[in-house]
Amino acid sequence: MAGAGGGGCPAGGNDFQWCFSQVKGAIDEDVAEADIISTVEFNCSGDLLATGDKGGRVVIFQREQENKSRPHSRGEYNVYSTFQSHEPEFDYLKSLEIEEKINKIRWLPQQNAAHFLLSTNDKTIKLWKISERDKRAEGYNLKDEDGRLRDPFRITALRVPILKPMDLMVEASPRRIFANAHTYHINSISVNSDHETYLSADDLRINLWHLEITDRSFNIVDIKPANMEELTEVITAAEFHPHQCNVFVYSSSKGTIRLCDMRSSALCDRHSKFFEEPEDPSSRSFFSEIISSISDVKFSHSGRYMMSRDYLSVKVWDLNMESRPLETHQVHEYLRSKLCSLYENDCIFDKFECCWNGSDSAIMTGSYNNFFRMFDRDTRRDVTLEASRESSKPRASLKPRKVCTGGKRKKDEISVDSLDFNKKILHTAWHPADSVIAVAATNNLYIFQDKIN
C-alpha cells in the first residue's frame, strides 16, 4: 500500500528515541479550570511555541540559542511573553456566557522583526503583535525621566534625546479584533498561503477575512438548513491548503471531508472533492456516527496529503483519492468495547487533534491516561508514550507503554480499566523542522526531544 512520506530520511533512519526535555506548569493535584491548556502551536520557524488556556491567556515560549558556555540549555524553551488574550463576556440577548477559553492559535509567517498570531475563543478572533523593545530614549526636553511634564517656561536649553539600551521587554498588543461574525462556536482558524486572508469556521459556517479588515468578512460556506429540524451534521474543523490559496477543506461530524475551491464560486456550498470512507452497514451501531465525527483535519506540509482524526483512529488521505483513505492508524482500538461508559461520561465527545512532523514521515496524536501515539509512515511502526512527572528526569528516554486488553496482563502493561480518562492529551504540536514535540497534558506542557538530534 502506498505509504510514501515526503522528504529524505534523516541520519539514523526514522527510529526516534524520544527524551524528556522540559515540563511547564504547576505540579499540584488541584488543577484550576483556567489553567487547562486548550491549544499548542509552534510558529513557522519553530523558535516560538504558543499555548492558550481556558482562562483566555496566551503564553509564548522562545527557544534558546545555542550557547557553548551552557550546553545543556541548547534548544530549551523559556517564557518569552504572556498576555490575557480574551476575557469572559456575556451575551445579553441570548443570556449566554461567552467563554474566554482560547480554542485555537495560529501564527502568521514572519515578515519583519515583530511576530503576529491569531487567537480565537468561541466568538471573537484577535490579531496580536508581539514585539521586542530593547532601547529607550532618554533626555527628553518636555518631560522628566520619570515622565512628569516639565514646565515649558523653565526650559532654557535644548538637547537631543539619546537612545540607550534597556532590559529586553516583550510587548503584546492587539492589532485587530474580528468580532460579531459567528453565531455558533468557532472551532478553527487557518491562515492562507497568500498571507493576506484567513478563514474562521464555526459549527455551521465558514468565513473568509482579510487581515487588515475587521468590519466585514465573506461567508464562503453555509450549511445551515432553512429548518433547523433538518440539521444532520456540523462543521468540526477547517484548514487552508498550505500552497494553493484557493483551496481549503472542512470536516464534519459525520466523518466526511469536503475540499472546496474558491475559484469555482463565491459560496462554496458545493464541494470540489468529497472524502468519505464507505461504511460497512452490518457493523453500524448507535455509536457509529459519534465515533466517526472528525475532530481535526490537517494538511501535510507537502500539500499532497491530509490527515483526519476521529475518535478511535487517524486516517491519511491522498488528495487525489476520495474513495478511501491511504492509511488508517488505530489510536486506541481497545476503547471500542468501552463505548457505553465513554458515552455516559462524555469522553466519546472528546476532540483530539493530530499533527505531522516536518518531513510528513510521521504523525502524532493524543489519547487517555496522558498517553500519546506516534506513527511512522515509512517504517509502519507505532509507539505509545506517556507524559508524566515520573519519567521527567532531564534527558531521560521515554519508555514505550502498552495497554493490555485481554485477561493476562504482562509486567509494565496497563489494563484498559485502569486508564485515567481525566488525563487526556487533546493537543500536541511538532516542531516544523526539528525532532521536538510539545504535548499538553491538562495544565502541564511537556517538551520532548529526539536523542539523536
Added chain:
Amino acid sequence: MSQKQEEENPAEETGEEKQDTQEKEGILPERAEEAKLKAKYPSLGQKPGGSDFLMKRLQKGDYKSSHWRSHWSVLLCVYEMQKYFDSGDYNMAKAKMKNKQLPSAGPDKNLVTGDHIPTPQDLPQRKSSLVTSKLAGGQVE
C-alpha cells in the same frame, strides 16, 4: 473497511480479528455496548443524543461543556431556546409541558428562574482570570 495491519504482538488480536472472533460468538463489541446503553436508557431514540439526555444536560447547563458543543442535536436545543424570551420563559414552558412542579424557592441554585426571585448571592459567580498563567511562572525541568 480497509485497514493497515499494525505490527503488533502476535499474541494480541487486532481490532478486526477481534471483531471476527466475536462475530462468531454473535456480538460485535460496538453492538454489545449499544445494548448496554439501551438497557440503561430505554427511551433513547434513534438520533444520537436523545431528547431526554439533552434535557438533563440543558438543565444542568452542561450543554456549554466543550464535549457537547458541536454535537448537532445540542444546536437544535440551543436553537429551540432562542424561541423563548429568556431562560426563565424556557424553564416555565418546559415545566408546564412536563406537568412538573415549578422549581421551588430555596437553596437550589441551579434553577434561579421560575418561582424563585434571584438575588445577587444566588447567581453563579463570574470568573475572573486576570492572574498570570502558571506556565509562565518558574520553570521545572
